[in-house]
Amino acid sequence: MAVNFDIECTNAGYQPHHGHWVLRGIHLTAAPRERIAVLGPNGAGKTSLLHMLVGIKPIHEGQIRVGGVDVSQDSHIASIRQSVGLIFQEPDDQLFCATVYEDVAFGPRQMGLSETVVDARVRSTLDAVGMADQACSVSHHLSSGQKRRASLATVLVMQPKILLLDEPTNDLDPRGRRMLERILLDCPQTLLIATHDLEFVLRVCQRAILLDQGRLITDGPASQILSDARLMDEHGLEVPGSLRERHWPVSSGE
Numbered sequence: 696m697a698v699n700f701d702i703e704c705t706n707a708g709y710q711p712h713h714g715h716w717v718l719r720g721i722h723l724t725a726a727p728r729e730r731i732a733v734l735g736p737n738g739a740g741k742t743s744l745l746h747m748l749v750g751i752k753p754i755h756e757g758q759i760r761v762g763g764v765d766v767s768q769d770s771h772i773a774s775i776r777q778s779v780g781l782i783f784q785e786p787d788d789q790l791f792c793a794t795v796y797e798d799v800a801f802g803p804r805q806m807g808l809s810e811t812v813v814d815a816r817v818r819s820t821l822d823a824v825g826m827a828d829q830a831c832s833v834s835h836h837l838s839s840g841q842k843r844r845a846s847l848a849t850v851l852v853m854q855p856k857i858l859l860l861d862e863p864t865n866d867l868d869p870r871g872r873r874m875l876e877r878i879l880l881d882c883p884q885t886l887l888i889a890t891h892d893l894e895f896v897l898r899v900c901q902r903a904i905l906l907d908q909g910r911l912i913t914d915g916p917a918s919q920i921l922s923d924a925r926l927m928d929e930h931g932l933e934v935p936g937s938l939r940e941r942h943w944p945v946s947s948g949e
């Protein structure tokens with residue numbers, strides 16, 4: 696039976712200013728409701744890939760289809776942005792209104808929802824990310840972790856079909872990470888999560904892709920990739936502590 700993929704990259708490449716290829720030869724498919732981690736060292740191309748999927752960065756080679764729609768056609772960008780939510784690596788890129796409430800309400804209002812529906816959605820989303828008490832706070836005066844929670848809310852409130860999350864656990868305290876973990880495990884969306892938080896990957900993602908120097912190195916079960924010490928070392932990463940402990944139990948002293 697044919698699968699209708701939510702994300703389909705075929706030989707996709709991005710080469711800004713005709714210089715070096717930031718990404719090249721990327722083949723990737725994501726089926727509905729898959730939760731996929733995007734791994735790789737700094738500068739590997741993770742953020743660039745997420746930005747290509749929503750048309751922020753252009754496609755210079757190959758093709759990308761998101762939700763069945765060709766991203767390279769400008770006329771499709773508006774519909775893609777309705778079905779795809781991107782949580783930026785920097786929360787300051789996501790928060791631009793006077794208050795947290797206004798920031799979270801901005802997207803639903805753009806969708807033309809009634810003020811009653813907007814209010815209900817904003818309040819339940821702020822509650823879900825632990826920010827109900829901060830609705831009237833000035834977004835730019837929040838702490839880093841609070842900004843992260845607010846930026847998550849601005850996207851979750853839209854209930855997009857596909858969620859792209861760029862370093863979503865940065866600045867979150869342990870309770871915040873557990874909250875995000877629960878939200879993502881419960882949510883019906885297809886998820887692509889760029890992150891260096893490998894313990895989080897083990898808990899949330901079934902699958903991972905590994906990028907390095909703009910190339911897709913491997914694509915497979917997250918636990919298998921993360922436990923491959925040689926692969927991880929070759930690409931500037933480390934096997935997460937919980938998997939190391941499993942393979943190298945602490946000596947009991949016998």
Ligand SMILES: Nc1ncnc2c1ncn2[C@@H]1O[C@H](COP(=O)(O)OP(=O)(O)OP(=O)(O)O)[C@@H](O)[C@H]1O
Pocket residue numbers: 711717735736737738739740741742743744784
């Ligand atoms: N418009 C651009 N012009 C030139 N170089 C760019 C452009 N956009 C991205 N790059 C380069 O592409 C590389 C990949 O950047 P990207 O932000 O995608 O990496 P990343 O994997 O997200 O890294 P990090 O883990 O640090 O967030 C970097 O070397 C960056 O400088």
Ligand SMILES: [Mg+2]
Pocket residue numbers: 741742743784861889
């Ligand atoms: Mg990045």
